[in-house]
Amino acid sequence: MTYADDAPVQSPSGRLPIVEVPGSDEETRELPAPEAANWRIGVDWDGDAEEFEELFLRFVGKVDTTKVTALTIGNWGSAYERDSSEAVRLLTEHAERLPALRTLYFGDISREEAEISWIQQSDVTPLLTAFPKLEQLDVRGGSGLVLRPVRHESLRELSIESGGLPAGVVRGIGESTFPALERLELWLGVSEYGGDATVADMEGILSGERLPALRHLGLQDSEIQDEIAAAVASAPVVARLETLALSMGALGDEGAEALLSGQPLTHLKRLDLHHHYLTDPMADRVRAAFAVFGVEVDLSDQEEPDDEWRYVAVSE
Structure with a gap:
């Protein structure tokens, strides 16, 4: 959906x-x-x-x-x-x-x-x-x-779209065992609408221990997108991904710098960062860094980096 x-x-x-x-x-x-x-x-x-x-x-x-x-x-x-x-x-x-x-x-x-x-x-x-x-x-x-911790042998795709995803749901997914799950997409939203998940709540997902088949991860639509990017930059699950989405949120230069200086992401087929707050120089750096490896990067929907109030794509 x-x-x-x-x-x-x-x-x-x-x-x-x-x-x-x-x-x-x-x-x-x-x-x-x-x-x-x-x-x-x-x-x-x-x-x-x-x-x-x-x-x-x-x-x-x-x-x-x-x-x-x-x-x-x-x-x-x-x-x-x-x-x-x-x-x-x-x-x-x-x-x-x-x-x-x-x-x-x-x-x-x-x-x-x-x-x-x-x-x-x-x-x-x-x-x-x-x-x-x-x-x-x-x-x-x-x-x-x-969504409480559960083991499910057959699930291949799980997507939750929200304007504010409760931390308990994020932890529940991270504590679940999904041996067949290939795609996981979460719209985390904002605290005003119940999106109270922190990076610590995502630990189970980022470790990837219970997600051996994961190939696409979307941690999107978040007001703490920079913190998420920094965590993803050293997350074990990333090494097995083919596509990664950190889009729709308040990603800025700090988060982009973390992605560039963290573990290599050059094995990815696609990196989705659309709806972001990167400055033009940083956006150029990101494009150049991944272009030589053939990684498709989506940097569309650039918002004004100097905005004091950064909004996510979907909240209310």
């Missing part, structure tokens, strides 16, 4: 098109084969939990869910004030009816329905325990979000 782009979410595996689960007034609508769609379940922004449950039960009643591989959970009803626990309950209680589920987008809610920091999440750990064969989990919204 990409919050900045409200285009329909599509599963990377097969690029499955989004298909909305039909409501009670769409009985005659022809439906695709269960495995040919990324099924989306969501109600209007001002809907309620009862409407969502009714729609979910229609889904499991109308569709052969044993063949469904991709599922998108949209608004579970007034998501700006009602948390996601009922949506989690419905999914976990019907997990045995979704044995083929591999891709789950949880919280596909546009800013017209609720700003990202308004989305009320809950404990999503049961989604991982209930679906041991899940390969991709994308979550949007950090308010009230909980």
Whole structure:
């Protein structure tokens, strides 16, 4: 999911098109084969939990869910004030009816329905325990979000988009064991919206001990992006990465200098630093340092380095 782009979410595996689960007034609508769609379940922004449950039960009643591989959970009803626990309950209680589920987008809610920091999440750990064969989990919204340490053998991609990611979630991921995880992307956000994670909270992730297959790491959208860059510059996990994203945050010359003077990053295929506060001379140094090694560097969306107040790309 990409919050900045409200285009329909599509599963990377097969690029499955989004298909909305039909409501009670769409009985005659022809439906695709269960495995040919990324099924989306969501109600209007001002809907309620009862409407969502009714729609979910229609889904499991109308569709052969044993063949469904991709599922998108949209608004579970007034998501700006009602948390996601009922949506989690419905999914976990019907997990045995979704044995083929591999891709789950949880919280596909546009800013017209609720700003990202308004989305009320809950404990999503049961989604991982209930679906041991899940390969991709994308979550949007950090308010009230909980992810406890867990072991999951199949998960390959984990993404959490937020305007403020709680420190407990960051620690929970770092203390989890994901032997198959190849991509990890976290939008850390700002303290004003609950993004209270420090570099110390990222220690488990940066060590990489429980992430042996990791090839892409995104620690993004942070107001402490310079500190994160300094930690990444000596982090053991970096040596096995192919791509690294420290974008969308308040990265300045101090963080860029740490990247240049730390462990070599020349093995990377891509370094994403877009939305940054680097001065022109530092941006030129970064480009030159990586160009000779063929590393693609994204330094687009340069903000004014002298701004006293640096903002991240996504907060409220």
